[in-house]
Amino acid sequence: MADHDIRVLDESQVRAAHTLFRGSLHTAPAPDEKWEQVKDSYVPGRALGAFQDDELVGTAQSWAAGLAVPGGAEVPLAAVSRVGVRADWTRRGVLSALMRRQFRSFREAGEITATLRASETTIYGRFGYGVASRGRNVTVDRYRATLLPSAGTGGRIRLVDKDTALALAPVIYDSVGLTRPGMTARWPAWWLLNLPRALNDENAQLAVHRGPDGDDGYVVYEVKSSSTGHGKRVLTVVDLVAATPAVWAELWRFVFRVDVVDEVVGELRPVDEPLEWLFADRRVVKVTEVEDETWLRLVDVPATLAARSYGRAEPVVIQVRDRCLPENDGTYRVTPDGAGRTDLPADLALDVDLLAAIYLGDVPFSALAAAGRVDVLDPTAPARADALFASAQSPWSGTYF
Ligand SMILES: CC(C)(COP(=O)(O)OP(=O)(O)OC[C@H]1O[C@@H](n2cnc3c(N)ncnc32)[C@H](O)[C@@H]1OP(=O)(O)O)[C@@H](O)C(=O)NCCC(=O)NCCS
Numbered sequence: 001m002a003d004h005d006i007r008v009l010d011e012s013q014v015r016a017a018h019t020l021f022r023g024s025l026h027t028a029p030a031p032d033e034k035w036e037q038v039k040d041s042y043v044p045g046r047a048l049g050a051f052q053d054d055e056l057v058g059t060a061q062s063w064a065a066g067l068a069v070p071g072g073a074e075v076p077l078a079a080v081s082r083v084g085v086r087a088d089w090t091r092r093g094v095l096s097a098l099m100r101r102q103f104r105s106f107r108e109a110g111e112i113t114a115t116l117r118a119s120e121t122t123i124y125g126r127f128g129y130g131v132a133s134r135g136r137n138v139t140v141d142r143y144r145a146t147l148l149p150s151a152g153t154g155g156r157i158r159l160v161d162k163d164t165a166l167a168l169a170p171v172i173y174d175s176v177g178l179t180r181p182g183m184t185a186r187w188p189a190w191w192l193l194n195l196p197r198a199l200n201d202e203n204a205q206l207a208v209h210r211g212p213d214g215d216d217g218y219v220v221y222e223v224k225s226s227s228t229g230h231g232k233r234v235l236t237v238v239d240l241v242a243a244t245p246a247v248w249a250e251l252w253r254f255v256f257r258v259d260v261v262d263e264v265v266g267e268l269r270p271v272d273e274p275l276e277w278l279f280a281d282r283r284v285v286k287v288t289e290v291e292d293e294t295w296l297r298l299v300d301v302p303a304t305l306a307a308r309s310y311g312r313a314e315p316v317v318i319q320v321r322d323r324c325l326p327e328n329d330g331t332y333r334v335t336p337d338g339a340g341r342t343d344l345p346a347d348l349a350l351d352v353d354l355l356a357a358i359y360l361g362d363v364p365f366s367a368l369a370a371a372g373r374v375d376v377l378d379p380t381a382p383a384r385a386d387a388l389f390a391s392a393q394s395p396w397s398g399t400y401f
Pocket residue numbers: 024025082083084085086089090091092093094095096097116117118119120122123126
C-alpha cells in the first residue's frame with residue numbers, strides 16, 4: 001500500500017505546489033509579484049499533488065496543446081511541466097504515481113500524445129517517453145559572415161513595441177500554422193509565461209515581416225554582452241516563425257544585418273535548418289551542440305499510429321511493448337495507407353519509448369536496430385520500416401517550456 005495518494009489540486013493549493021516544484025530545482029519560492037504573473041498559468045483540474053495525509057510531497061501539471069505529425073494532421077497533446085518531488089520523498093514511487101495518474105487523465109481527455117522537456121535524460125524513458133526531436137545550437141561570427149545576394153521577398157520588416165508584440169505574435173504564430181512535424185500548437189499559458197519573459201529584457205526586440213497578404217512571420221531576438229570573450233556582443237534568436245522559406249530567409253538575413261553585434265546565436269534550431277546556405281562560406285555557421293528537444297509519449301499507440309501518414313513501401317508488422325500502459329501492448333501493421341492492430345506475426349519488436357523516438361521521423365528503425373535496441377525478426381523489415389516512417393523534414397517543436 002502506497003504511503004501517499006495523488007489528488008487534483010484546487011486553487012488554494014497551487015502556490016504551494018509551485019513552491020515545491022521550484023524547491024526541487026533548487027530555486028527560491030516565487031515572490032508575490034512573480035506569483036501574480038504565473039498563477040493563471042495553472043489550469044484548473046490539470047495540476048496534481050502527491051500527499052501524505054495532508055502534506056504535499058510531489059507535484060506535476062500539464063497544459064492542453066496540439067502536435068503536428070507527419071502528413072500534416074494535428075493531434076491532441078498534453079504538455080507536461082512543473083514536475084517535482086520533495087527531496088526527502090524521492091525514490092519512493094511518487095513520480096511514478098503522478099505519471100500513472102496523468103496518463104489516465106490524458107486518455108480520458110482524448111489526449112493521445114504527451115510531451116515534456118527533461119531536466120535529466122535518465123528519468124522519463126521508463127515511463128515511455130522517448131526523444132522525438134532534437135535541436136542544434138549554432139554560432140555565427142558576424143564579421144566573417146558574408147550573406148549571399150538574395151532577391152528578397154518584396155516584403156518589409158518592422159520592429160514593434162512590446163505591447164504590439166505581445167498581441168501580434170500569437171496571431172501570427174496561429175496564422176502561419178504548424179509547418180513541420182513536431183511543431184506544437186501553443187497554449188494560452190505558454191504565451192502568458194514565455195513571450196513576456198523574453199521581451200522583458202530591455203535588449204529584446206520583436207521584428208515582424210509583412211508580405212503582400214499581411215504579417216507572415218516574426219523573429220524575437222535579444223542582444224547581450226557575453227560575460228566571456230571580452231564583452232562580445234551576442235545576438236540570440238529566441239523565436240523565429242515564418243510562413244514560407246523566403247520569409248524564413250529574410251528574417252535570418254535581417255538579424256545578420258543588425259549593427260553593433262559580434263556574434264549571432266541560434267538555440268535549439270531545427271537540425272536540418274539550411275542556415276549555412278545563406279552564406280558565401282558555409283563554415284561560418286558553427287554547430288556548438290545538438291540537444292534533445294521533444295520528449296514524446298505515445299499515450300494511445302493505435303490512435304497515434306493511425307494519425308500520421310506513411311511513405312511508400314511494403315507493409316511491416318511491429319510489436320510494441322508498453323510496461324506503463326499495457327493497453328498499448330500488441331502488434332500493429334503499418335502500410336502506406338495507414339496503420340492498425342493485427343494478429344500477424346511481428347517483423348520488428350521494440351519498447352514504446354523507442355517508437356516515440358521514431359514516430360516523428362527523428363531516427364530510423366535501422367539505426368536503432370544497428371544499436372541493438374530493436375528486435376529484428378525479419379531482416380528485410382528495417383529498410384521497409386525506414387521508408388514507411390521517413391519524414392522529409394527533421395521533426396522540431398520550436399516551443400520550449
Ligand atoms: C525527478 C524526480 C521528479 C523523480 O521523482 P521520484 O519520486 O524520486 O521518482 P520515483 O521514486 O517514482 O522513481 C521511479 C524510477 O525512476 C528512477 N529515477 C527517478 N528519478 C531519477 C533520476 N533523476 N535519475 C535517474 N533515475 C531516476 C528511480 O530510481 C526509479 O527507478 P526504479 O523504477 O528502477 O526503482 C525527483 O527526483 C525530482 O523532483 N527531481 C528534481 C526536479 C526535477 O528534476 N524535475 C523534473 C523536471 S522535468
